[in-house]
Amino acid sequence: MDIIVCVKQVPARQGEGSGRESVPLINNPNDLNALEEALRIKELADGSRVTTLSMGPPGCEGLLRELLAAGADEAVLLSSPGFAGSDTYATSKILAAAVHKLLPFDLILTGERAIDGETGQVGPGLAAILEIPHQLGVEQVLTFDPHSVIIDKVNETYAWRIRLPIPALLTIRRSANTPRIPSIRGRLAASSKQVIVWDQHDLGLSGAGIGSRESPTQVIRTVKSDYSYKSRGAAVFIGEHQLDEILETVSAALDQPDGRPL
Amino acid sequence: MRICTARCSRCLNCVSQCFFNAISTASHDLVIDEALCTDCGMCRDSCPMDAISDEMHDDPVETAEQRGICLYLTATAGRLSEGSLEVLGAGLRLKEHNRQRLTAFLLGEYVHEAAEEAIRCGADEVWMAEHSRLTPYAVDLHAGLVTDWLKELGPSIVLSGDRSLERSVMGYAAVRLHTGLCADCIQAAIDPQHEGLVVTRTAFGGQLMADIHIPRHRPQMATLKEGAFRPPPVYQPSGGLIVNRTDDISGLNSVYELLESRKIERLRNDFANAQIIVAVGRGIGCAEQLDSVYELADLLDARIGATRAVVESGWLDVTHQIGQSGTIVRPQLYIACGISGALQHTIGMDQADRVIAINSDRDAPIFQYADYGIVGDVRQVLPRLSERIRERRAARSRNGMD
Ligand SMILES: Cc1cc2nc3c(=O)[nH]c(=O)nc-3n(C[C@H](O)[C@H](O)[C@H](O)COP(=O)(O)OP(=O)(O)OC[C@H]3O[C@@H](n4cnc5c(N)ncnc54)[C@H](O)[C@@H]3O)c2cc1C
Ligand code: SF4
Ligand code: SF4
Numbered sequence: 001m002d003i004i005v006c007v008k009q010v011p012a013r014q015g016e017g018s019g020r021e022s023v024p025l026i027n028n029p030n031d032l033n034a035l036e037e038a039l040r041i042k043e044l045a046d047g048s049r050v051t052t053l054s055m056g057p058p059g060c061e062g063l064l065r066e067l068l069a070a071g072a073d074e075a076v077l078l079s080s081p082g083f084a085g086s087d088t089y090a091t092s093k094i095l096a097a098a099v100h101k102l103l104p105f106d107l108i109l110t111g112e113r114a115i116d117g118e119t120g121q122v123g124p125g126l127a128a129i130l131e132i133p134h135q136l137g138v139e140q141v142l143t144f145d146p147h148s149v150i151i152d153k154v155n156e157t158y159a160w161r162i163r164l165p166i167p168a169l170l171t172i173r174r175s176a177n178t179p180r181i182p183s184i185r186g187r188l189a190a191s192s193k194q195v196i197v198w199d200q201h202d203l204g205l206s207g208a209g210i211g212s213r214e215s216p217t218q219v220i221r222t223v224k225s226d227y228s229y230k231s232r233g234a235a236v237f238i239g240e241h242q243l244d245e246i247l248e249t250v251s252a253a254l255d256q257p258d259g260r261p262l
Numbered sequence: 263m264r265i266c267t268a269r270c271s272r273c274l275n276c277v278s279q280c281f282f283n284a285i286s287t288a289s290h291d292l293v294i295d296e297a298l299c300t301d302c303g304m305c306r307d308s309c310p311m312d313a314i315s316d317e318m319h320d321d322p323v324e325t326a327e328q329r330g331i332c333l334y335l336t337a338t339a340g341r342l343s344e345g346s347l348e349v350l351g352a353g354l355r356l357k358e359h360n361r362q363r364l365t366a367f368l369l370g371e372y373v374h375e376a377a378e379e380a381i382r383c384g385a386d387e388v389w390m391a392e393h394s395r396l397t398p399y400a401v402d403l404h405a406g407l408v409t410d411w412l413k414e415l416g417p418s419i420v421l422s423g424d425r426s427l428e429r430s431v432m433g434y435a436a437v438r439l440h441t442g443l444c445a446d447c448i449q450a451a452i453d454p455q456h457e458g459l460v461v462t463r464t465a466f467g468g469q470l471m472a473d474i475h476i477p478r479h480r481p482q483m484a485t486l487k488e489g490a491f492r493p494p495p496v497y498q499p500s501g502g503l504i505v506n507r508t509d510d511i512s513g514l515n516s517v518y519e520l521l522e523s524r525k526i527e528r529l530r531n532d533f534a535n536a537q538i539i540v541a542v543g544r545g546i547g548c549a550e551q552l553d554s555v556y557e558l559a560d561l562l563d564a565r566i567g568a569t570r571a572v573v574e575s576g577w578l579d580v581t582h583q584i585g586q587s588g589t590i591v592r593p594q595l596y597i598a599c600g601i602s603g604a605l606q607h608t609i610g611m612d613q614a615d616r617v618i619a620i621n622s623d624r625d626a627p628i629f630q631y632a633d634y635g636i637v638g639d640v641r642q643v644l645p646r647l648s649e650r651i652r653e654r655r656a657a658r659s660r661n662g663m664d
Pocket of ligand 1: 542569585586588610620622626639
């Protein structure tokens with residue numbers, strides 16, 4: 001099996017600073033579940049190859065080494081000033097260009113969502129561009145043959161076991177597995193592996209439809225976090241001895257059908 | 263002939279079609295060599311992405327006037343799903359502003375009652391496909407059909423919920439239609455200044471709220487975060503009609519083959535019908551202290567919510583999480599216990615009718631979102647509150663007996 005795993009680098013501490021530069025990056029934890037799933041398959045299928053694919057700022061090669069140390073055979077970083085600010089559509093397009101360069105492959109695995117509040121829409125978008133099947137919310141890849149895989153997946157109300165043809169794209173749930181910690185041997189092996197960096201030129205992208213300017217979605221304005229879209233004014237402070245007062249007012253406002261006022 | 267590289271999926275159909283070897287694949291973005299091209303049009307007709315045309319500009323902007331609001335709805339157990347009701351509510355409110363036609367798409371194994379429900383709620387038209395092959399895991403059938411219908415209908419706005427199938431379908435359709443998709447929106451409005459839809463979602467790890475629009479592409483697509491929008495206020499039959507398009511799937515088969523199926527517990531807590539929610543933050547201190555929360559919740563017949571900090575500490579499971587990456591709730595009363603009030607949390611509870619916040623820190627941001635604030639140790643205040651409620655009830659029932 002040739003497996004491509006998409007791993008995003010995200011700010012380590014969420015909710016601090018707004019510029020990405022200041023906060024150190026980590027590999028998106030949920031994407032490591034996707035890598036783990038790929039490594040598990042590799043152990044079962046001789047001759048498998050696992051390639052990680054990331055789009056991010058230069059300088060995160062160190063993080064990609066972690067992926068190599070965990071057992072990935074190759075790590076590719078897509079980095080170019082022209083990629084900055086790409087939205088879902090543009091990101092899918094850039095990743096697709098890289099996948100075309102990595103052909104052939106059997107599976108693309110990725111996490112469900114990035115912790116930096118991203119959209120979880122890159123997976124379906126990438127699959128649409130590549131014209132391959134996709135399934136979200138995969139718990140496990142059970143078995144595989146040269147033409148198909150059997151997966152367990154869940155949605156909000158069902159758990160399904162499904163067979164689908166490959167190549168295909170699957171998003172792996174956080175609960176799917178526990179990502180391995182790179183071993184000393186893995187780290188040693190990783191030091192002889194290369195992180196491959198491709199820019200816009202290498203991918204043969206003209207710039208059409210990528211980057212912040214060409215992305216279909218555009219940010220009009222951002223508002224700081226004290227923003228409240230139903231501003232109710234600050235609270236009236238009540239001492240503990242005034243609990244009755246709150247209960248009285250709140251009771252009157254509640255329509256308790258079972259007639260159980262506070 | 264020109265290839266619009268922003269649209270091309272690099273399927274290479276065109277290359278094999280070109281009799282004159284005019285299409286170069288040397289770089290990722292295909293180029294047609296004007297010197298070799300005879301304008302025969304074979305490549306254009308073979309392109310699934312509509313990427314090839316004889317126009318000279320390389321601009322993906324839709325020039326044709328697109329009009330109307332389209333809602334991609336789903337049904338659970340024959341009824342419109344909760345999320346879809348909210349999408350309908352949001353669509354109706356947009357319609358109040360731009361007076362455009364509201365068309366709903368409904369596809370599934372059993373959807374005709376939901377289609378009638380959508381009409382009763384005010385949809386002008388429902389396009390329906392009802393077939394045993396349209397299972398919720400047949401993502402390809404749903405996505406393909408929705409994409410074809412969108413091409414045919416040509417709406418300017420497309421909205422849906424944010425569940426697994428909807429995310430698959432919208433993600434696929436947006437790429438196929440070469441347009442933008444805003445996910446997890448918590449607000450949607452028509453903004454005349456910005457040409458149509460403007461949505462709000464969190465950005466940059468959730469520390470900021472961003473207003474986003476799709477200026478040059480149509481349709482403008484968005485998935486709405488469940489819980490963030492109100493269902494249609496009143497049932498307002500519009501005399502709309504249901505168009506049965508089931509025939510459109512004839513001959514189509516899903517590549518997904520079901521081997522086993524099992525119903526599971528909801529991944530989301532049932533907050534939708536909760537009148538009162540008692541929500542806990544890290545201020546509660548430890549899992550053992552949750553007893554006082556359970557006690558109050560039992561008394562009030564309330565559901566228990568939590569911040570992400572509490573979920574990450576393992577004190578409550580993720581179905582309890584309220585906020586940006588959890589559920590958005592809108593109860594009549596929200597009691598926030600030891601919650602600091604980070605934006606990622608308050609997004610999920612800001613629309614509660616009434617909020618009581620208990621926090622030991624008078625400057626905690628949660629008090630900005632509360633009607634009543636109690637500054638104190640939540641571990642002492644909660645038992646006091648429960649006790650007081652019990653006393654009041656006891657007194658009332660004594661009076662009642664007199
Ligand atoms: C991408 C992203 C998504 C996120 N999504 C969510 C989400 O969906 N939901 C969510 O909740 N969070 C989310 N967060 C996390 C959010 O930023 C906050 O970290 C979290 O809400 C804080 O939880 P808390 O209020 O329980 O904890 P803290 O911020 O630690 O606050 C604890 C509060 O308790 C008070 N306190 C302490 N002791 C006592 C006491 N004895 N009595 C009374 N008060 C006391 C303190 O004064 C403090 O205000 C997200 C973050 C990111 C980056
Ligand atoms: S128009 Fe005809 S000759 Fe020109 S590139 Fe297309 S297929 Fe080749
Ligand atoms: S047929 Fe269309 S999508 Fe396929 S490679 Fe040619 S231009 Fe691109």
